[in-house]
Amino acid sequence: MSQVLTPSPTPISDVPELSAPTGFWGVLRRPFTLDLRALALLRMAVAAVVLVDLAIRSTDLEAHYANLGVLPLPVLFEHAWMQYGFSLHTASGLWQGQAVLFLLAAGVAGALLLGYHTRLATVFSWVLLVSLQNRNTLISQGGDDLLRMLLFWGMFLPWGRVWSWDTRHKPEPARLDYFSAATVAYIVQLCLLYWCTALLKTGPEWTETGTALYYAFSLDQLLLPGGRLLYPYPEVLRGLTFATYYTELLLPFALFLPVGVRWWRLLVIGVLFGFHLGISLTLYVGLFFLINMASVLGLLPPMALDWLTGRLASHAVRLRTWLQPRLPAWQLPWQLRLERTRPPAASRRRLGRAVRETFVAAVLAYVCWWNLDDVAVLRPAGGVMAEPVRWFGYLLRVDQHWGMFAPAVFKDDGWYILEATTAGGQKVDLNRAGAPLTYAKPAAVVSLFKNDRWRKYSENYLFVNNAWMRPYYCNYLLRIWKENPQHAPLKHLSVVYMKEVSLPDYKVAKPTREVLCDCE
Known part of the structure; x- marks a missing residue:
């Protein structure tokens, strides 16, 4: 790969029209401009989490996904099927059929990790993940919603433009900075997660008495050694409760500040990494903490990425020097049919970009509407989203709920x-x-x-x-x-x-x- 962790002297973007913005418009879009290298890291992290998730789930192929398990297909369709949903995993009630789909999903996630036919790998990873989650919703948690949404927005992000197999024979882009409706959607999605998590916490344990973490650490089904160490100190738990609540409520606003963007992003990433590391040491939440850590990598500012590439570039060169002579020279017979032989005409590019931006903006508006309806303190009495409108969310699985320990901790x-x-x-x-x-x-x-x-x-x-x-x-x-x-x-x-x-x-x-x- 010619672009593996090689430092670039100038910021880049894969869209020539996106020259450095000036004036009011430039200031407005500054918080939503991302580095392509950060998007590449986000892609790799999401793919790695998908692989880990598949590995864990695969230990229960029969129990959770086959007819001999706890949720046979007839029972799923009668009691737990999501209207308008789809699932390739319902094509067979045998664990062997599930194993084939698991292997396919792992192969596609591996391609996404490497950046091999990145766009197609992203689409298929999303389809297979939605299919898997729809097969058994009784074992899903909030982290699954986030992982699904990261893949969904990833379909519209250029996260394979650098540090990918696809770019091994391509010239480096002219700029590293990238802005689009998808970058806005990605950042707003992260903010919605934390805002709604906080706004759904309406119980007095969170907003008045500060006893939420005391009750959370009283749950032996969740308590880990780190939580056991903190549990005897009520004042510490009280302080951590309010810190958790206000971190979720206020920290996302830092991502919208148009000045000092890189420093605010480093603050957000640092705080959230520490926040989720703390959760992983105190409470048993599965992959929730890992998914959330992976989700913020796309926010990394250029200076952090310059530092990273500067230290890894020499290792990448040595790896490439060792690897290239050992790679097979042949190509898969279907590879040429998947790759464009020539770039599309400028008019088609403009039309395609306009359609993509419009679609992403519409879905983002829908997602904001969905979350607004989910948070009772923001919606009018009776809700603002009629049930017939929800089919779109269930079909694309952009439905989401961020109610961890909300409105109060389960007792x-x-x-x-x-x-x-x-x-x-x-x-x-x-x-x-x-x-x-x-x-x-x-x-x-x-x-x-x-x-x-x-x-x-x-x-x-x-x-x-x-x-x-x-x-x-x-x-x-x-x-x-x-x-x-x-x-x-x-x-x-x-x-x-x-x-x-x-x-x-x-x-x-x-x-x-x-x-x-x-x-x-």
């Missing part, structure tokens, strides 16, 4: 016991690999979950309106237990939830036993 905590009775009358707990049954609270409740997808599933499993999930989960547990010939035969299984309500002032509630499901 019904507890742990699961999979209480089984063997044919010989012995009581065992399948949640602890068949160990003798005990109702004592585990030392680390969070360790009972295989991954965050299962934690989210168990969270949805508790809600009364999701009671239909319970028999399918119970039967799945029985089946996988019976498939192991070393396991003792079972004659009964109860899914038990030991409910422990979080109380104020470090008071401890007595757990209550709730049987959620029985099966033979």
